[in-house]
Amino acid sequence: MSAGELDKKNTIDLRKKHIGPSCKIFFSHDPLKIVRAKGQYMFNEKGQQYLDCINNVAHVGHCHPDVVKAGSQQMELLNTNTRFLHDNLVLYAKRLQATLPDKLSVCYFVNSGSEANDLALRLAWQYTGHKDIITLENAYHGHVSSLIDISPYKFQQLSGAEQSQFVHVAPSPDVYRGKYRADHADPATAYADEVRDIIEQAHKKGGKIAAFIAESLQSCGGQVIPPKGYFQQVADHVRRAGGVFIADEVQVGFGRVGSHFWAFQLQGEDFVPDIVTMGKPIGNGHPMSCVVTTREVAEAFMSSGMEYFNTFGGNPVSCAIGLAVLDVIEKENLQDKALRVGQYLCDLLEKLKDKHPLIGDIRGRGLFIGVELVRDRVKLTPATAEAQEVIYKLKEQFVLLSADGPHRNVLKFKPPLCFSTEDADLVVEKMEVILTELEKALGLNMNNTVNGGNERQQASADENGPHRSSFIKTNQGTPHPSKRLKTR
Template identity: 45%
Template sequence: MATPNKIDDSTQYWADVLSKNWGIKSKLTRLDGEYDLNFLAISTSKKHLILKVMRENCPEWLVKSQISAMQHIEKIANLPTTPTVFLSLNGQSCIEVADKTGNLRYLWTLEYIPGKCLAKLRSKPPSLVKEIGEVLGATTKALSNYKNKKLDRDFKWNLLQSGWIDDHLTCIKNKKRFELIKNISVNFHRRLPELKSLNRQVIQNDPNDYNIIIAGDYDEQKSVSGIIDFGDMCVAPRVCEVAIAGAYIVLDAPSPEKSLVALVSGFNQTCPLTKLEIDMIWDLLLMRLAVSVVNSTMLALEFPNDPYVTVSQKPAWDFLENHKINAELLKCRLRKACGQEFVPNERRIRSWIYKNCGNFAQVIGKPLASVPLVSLAVENSSIPKNPFKLSKHEAKEIGSAETCENEIFLGYYNEPRLIYTAREFSFGPYKASNRRTVHLGVDIFAPAATPVFAPLDGEILAIENRENALDYGGMIILKHKTDCNDVFYTLYGHLDPNFRKQYKVGTKIKKGEQFCVLGDISVNGGWAPHLHFQIALTINGLENDWPGVADPDDLGFFNAICPNPAAILNLTDERVEFRPIQKAEIYAKRTEKFAGNLRLSYDDPILFLRGWKTHLFDEWGRPYLDAYNNVPHVGHSHPRIQNIASEQLRKLNSNTRYLHPNQTDLAETILSKLPESFKVCFFVNSGSEANELALRLAREHTKAKGMITTDHGYFGNTTGAIDLSAYKFNKPNGVGQPNWLELVEIPDDYRGTYKRDDPNCGVKFANQINQAIKVLKSKNQKLCGFIAETFPSVGGQIITPPGYLEAVYRQIREHGGVCIADEVQTGLGRLGDYYFGFEYQEVCPDIVVLGKPIGNGHPIGVVATTKEIANNFDNGIEFFSTFGGSTLSCAIANEVIKVVDQEALQANAKKMGAKLKTGL
């Protein structure tokens, strides 16, 4: 066994060697490596390259094999992900040089691949993993005709030779771990004859996550920029390459199966795999991890202080001990991802079912062709009220309105629904983790005790009573055969479990024979009486526990295993298959009907159809944690806001020209939260209007126009608000800074002129105000005031340093100006310790602006000010906003403030803020 890197690492010595032999003067930085020295060389001309200094006694053939393999790839495929090897001044690809101790070393240089290793990425989306597979496949294909007998060697990392670990399993002292690795090895040896039967070629053999380089900054699209380190090359079946990559891709992946499927499908695109190869991937992947943990355990015993040798041990053990991957289903997934038949004769089975459509017995004894369908889809239904908890009442009342008109109705196949709220329907640790929402069967709603008939001959495969709430209740699975003896299965759920007295597993059921009845809510899982009817083309990996509902991100796979059962109900697929609203169509219409500067968030825009408190739901029912939007102050679709809005709309929605208690109640509530000096409120429709009105109030009060604000600010989309917003007017094609406005530096004590380690940085930022006032005077602009978000949001969510606003306000007031606090994003308790942001700075503004959060999404804005300023604005010209301060708006805003208080949301903001700050 080789010894980890102990070579002299004198960077200057090797820099001199590089300069002498390659003519490149550079600064060297040591990089990681297990046995060899690796340096990043940055030349005086800023050229980047890699200098490799091989370990003592490293065979020359190994160095030259790596070089020739990379040169072969460059010649055959010209892959930009394979580094180019640079020749020395005398035209050699590698040279032999003595180190400082006199020992000879092989040296070579190659292209530096920009980016970071895959291991250091926190997020590895399937699209990126698929690209990794494509690049590995292309590399493997390019190496398929590269011949090098030296690489057909005895090597512990060659999967063909992995059996060596059997003699070293005793190094694993934990009994459970010992048995785990032993079982993996046993399964590997069962497959070894098949593995040896495959064609062999040279493979890179070490595509671990430290040898895959990813380009793209944190805010850019990621892509594969390089595959490095060909030092472990060997001759082996090509499937070993993708299995080895998969062994690292699954570690720490939130959804290991999806990541592996993405990798293998990408590899298959550029290097097509056979069905046998695909079926071997999982066992080979596990064996690679077994080799890794055995090897690292042995090395850790030999070199206990060297962290490199155990770099992947913990995540490998975590995966091996805790994964819940179903091996049989995984084979089906991988086959399908690679375009193979995932079930023997699946196409023939489908064809037979469609051919016999119209000849099957009616499942409930009646034709269903004219029976109406009722949608429970995300886009069509508000059930359940709480998308994370379907109540017993809601479950039993599903479809009750339709039942009044139609005794029987159908529920769609492939319909995304939010009614599946039991813990079993979510696979992750959080509410927004991998939730199953898409219905995989057809529902037939009918009265309890409705007879159920076999649509074709079958045999009972499973007979169960699942008594948990919102489960199946009585459930039967029938096994069927086609004319060609191909097997498929049908499932019947929500039955009366009394059938267990008459039938057992193995009982033959004839076509048209009644074998059960629909259960009522006391025995069918608590649902409105209905039959869940589903088919499956295989039960390998499923057995009796079929998913009746699929994760939308896994839908393609489960649609293949459990296709539309319409034909067995003597219906067309189109009759019962739900087609959700098409995001692409909505996007196209929006692009056509709206201006291009009405932007969408995200490269792949999201279509949201429902919201509940802190979560949003797209058209497929995927939940998203909403940590971005500041509008729903008390949460999306808060029940109390729903109720107060609908109640007020049933009474009256009028304006401020008429008396109504809602308006005065809201004014009193808002003023009770503000300092004593605030006596008057104005109601408008948005934060933009509120800032515009605040500007008018200030100008009328001071009889001046000159304003000062911080750089990068944003105050809304009205003309006056845009004139104040450097974030808008300083953009390319912006209107530019108006003559009456001066900008001061945003008080960012991390990136700004003054840093947080200076206790006076807040005052120093504030002292820029005096210069701004001087500039205004030089332009004959009298000072009107200062406006800013208390904590600048667009400027970077800046927490202003202590003393900043106190010093700003003092200087503004000394020169006759007023101080406006934009509290649209910081007000109403969301700071935790403070109800308003200005309280944090221990100041009292003259005008406070509130916006969208106070309406929880309903359009309302508020300007609060002193009596003196309000009186000066009352100049004989009426102020009126048709919908500003409407009875509906005031009722909603008043309820929002009550919810904040009564549900202790300010205390919750403090608690969650502390948790986030600690975690970050």
């Protein structure tokens, strides 16, 4: 149980021997061995501190003492399943419900975002009696087989994979790089109309829509913020077809967006999903998760006659931890802090954008921020290798950031919510130096952006960060600071 027993090489060797090779590691050519963490900082085996801009799971800060205490105390007392009555379960459900619109009143506790999204599909299928699912381009909803099917981010990685006939992929409502952009008069309607058209097409083929599912803000998909009003219109179309709207808040919920507790609320007070799924930050790292839905959907699910039992879901320890996380968010005003620090960081990044041609777009809500790097601001040529370079250079300077999106060119900020303005200053300062060097090597300046093909680059990594480094070759053949090789 003790950390740091083995020297790093032994750890790596044992990992190669006994851990599935599909389980990737950050910075694979020189991975990090982290032995402790506190707040927004992680520490390696030598005591070196890293500023953590990526661990959205450690929502209220790594190893928050209140959360640890709640978990430890409850572990000493009781940890069992929900076939027994327990106050933690019902008090936690009540507390969660209070953060949501009234009609979202019935909870199912599960162990992971994947279990939550799978259950959401089961609820939708049972409630509607329909089968077809509409998902978004580049979406990621989890790793169990039913979710790979509705996650283009995943199934498009498979050579020769077939898209299930029940799955329909709508364009990502990305107003920077998507089909309808910021210059469009009404991108919300335009993107929602795409969903309407998909429904019509499905109907023509005899399909029936069970659900539309989307992250309230696309995370792995490239930190995409859908235009306001999009969800309402989509929900109208989908409900008219007898389907339900599933808002996946696994990555973006619990106050991260600052202005609201849930990211779907950014769309406006009038928007209420039929099912909301939660995950990652819910237990600050403890494996837990939740699905919340309406009484109607819950009753329909019950009417199938099939019990729902989840061995670990909703156990008293998980609920104690979940309650503690809600307490800390409230007590430390972390939602407000996310709003304030997020805005501060966005402002700094916007200033950086004015000086650095590699930055194509800054978009964020609270402490959910994307910085999209491009080689050409007109053609939007993804600066994929450059994004990897930024991340590797930052790591050398003890800052952890990741890149994602279909082109792996969007730097993702999703730090613990205790992230401070000083932390923001630090990371932006370091980014500025790295971008300056990179642009110099590339021969890029504000009046001269590198042109290059806009081909889609193969994104072979998962939803959460840099697994392999890249070798940058610029069009000009400029020697590049990076010596690292793309492994495949």
